[in-house]
Amino acid sequence: MMDWTDRHCRVLHRMLSRRALLYTEMLTTGAVLHGDRARLMAFSPVEHPVALQLGGSEPADLAAAARLGEAEGYDEINLNVGCPSDRVQSGRFGACLMREPQLVADCMAAMGAAVRVPVTVKCRIGVDDQDPEQSLFELVDLCAAAGVRQFTVHARKAWLKGLSPKENRDVPPLDYPLVWRLKRERPDLTIVINGGIASLDEAEEHLRHVDGVMLGRAAYHTPGLLAEADARIFGDGAPVDIMAALAAYRDYMADELARGTHLAAMTRHMLGLFHGVPGARTWRRILTVEGVKPGAGLEVLDRALAAVGSGLEAQGVASGLEAGQAA
Numbered sequence: 001m002m003d004w005t006d007r008h009c010r011v012l013h014r015m016l017s018r019r020a021l022l023y024t025e026m027l028t029t030g031a032v033l034h035g036d037r038a039r040l041m042a043f044s045p046v047e048h049p050v051a052l053q054l055g056g057s058e059p060a061d062l063a064a065a066a067r068l069g070e071a072e073g074y075d076e077i078n079l080n081v082g083c084p085s086d087r088v089q090s091g092r093f094g095a096c097l098m099r100e101p102q103l104v105a106d107c108m109a110a111m112g113a114a115v116r117v118p119v120t121v122k123c124r125i126g127v128d129d130q131d132p133e134q135s136l137f138e139l140v141d142l143c144a145a146a147g148v149r150q151f152t153v154h155a156r157k158a159w160l161k162g163l164s165p166k167e168n169r170d171v172p173p174l175d176y177p178l179v180w181r182l183k184r185e186r187p188d189l190t191i192v193i194n195g196g197i198a199s200l201d202e203a204e205e206h207l208r209h210v211d212g213v214m215l216g217r218a219a220y221h222t223p224g225l226l227a228e229a230d231a232r233i234f235g236d237g238a239p240v241d242i243m244a245a246l247a248a249y250r251d252y253m254a255d256e257l258a259r260g261t262h263l264a265a266m267t268r269h270m271l272g273l274f275h276g277v278p279g280a281r282t283w284r285r286i287l288t289v290e291g292v293k294p295g296a297g298l299e300v301l302d303r304a305l306a307a308v309g310s311g312l313e314a315q316g317v318a319s320g321l322e323a324g325q326a327a
Contacts, residue, residue: 029056
């Protein structure tokens with residue numbers, strides 16, 4: 001989720017779920033090896049478990065980037081073989097690598113030899129005119145032979161010509177049964193399904209067939225659903241109190257504001273937090289309009305929260321925040 005799941009987004013999501021595995025946005029090997037590594041790879045210790053997602057196609061560069069990721073403390077290194085953006089295609093990585101499964105396997109072998117943490121693959125079921133029953137299984141089998149044990153499969157083809165990245169998230173038809181079949185026929189591998197899954201109800205249905213579910217847009221646009229994930233998906237305690245999670249994130253925001261981070265860089269990930277609650281539109285408007293103003297601080301968050309207070313109280317949720325604590 002390039003430009004979406006940055007470190008601030010991940011901290012918010014961690015406040016809502018203790019157990020979910022978080023992924024960085026995709027970072028190219030060039031950026032990791034030659035860019036502002038401190039800015040690109042930094043993450044808060046509270047984010048664990050968190051995976052570093054890489055984009056690239058040179059085994060040596062990927063191995064070097066994986067070593068840096070492990071040294072930074074990431075719990076997993078993931079290679080993205082599913083992103084269909086033009087930027088990715090021009091650099092010979094992302095979904096276009098579905099056409100070069102042996103190269104992907106060589107990349108994974110190099111990464112696996114370079115680090116002790118798990119190395120994993122995120123892929124599509126195929127691209128363009130490929131037969132998914134052949135392209136998906138060939139890629140998985142070659143990578144498994146190279147030592148990969150976990151695959152996250154976006155259950156759509158990617159059309160590299162003719163569809164925009166946005167259209168590639170919606171237009172190609174989903175083929176969930178093919179991913180379920182992959183798990184049936186490769187039971188020793190960990191198979192995680194992705195693509196178009198909009199709720200925990202749907203996630204629970206998929207978990208009857210596969211080992212895990214990756215939520216992308218649903219978790220970003222309606223992050224409140226993550227508050228129930230620990231209890232429903234992992235069987236771990238009660239649902240997370242959204243107000244307590246928001247209080248913890250407010251403390252994080254205070255620290256980041258003191259370091260010079262702009263308020264909008266953090267509040268932009270919260271716009272859908274109160275989806276469906278009366279006052280949610282005002283919440284979004286205040287954060288969007290006032291949060292970008294010079295010098296905007298936590299008073300903007302508190303003002304936005306007051307706008308949804310009555311709706312929260314109607315649902316039996318405390319609405320006040322005081323000194324970073326849920327009222």
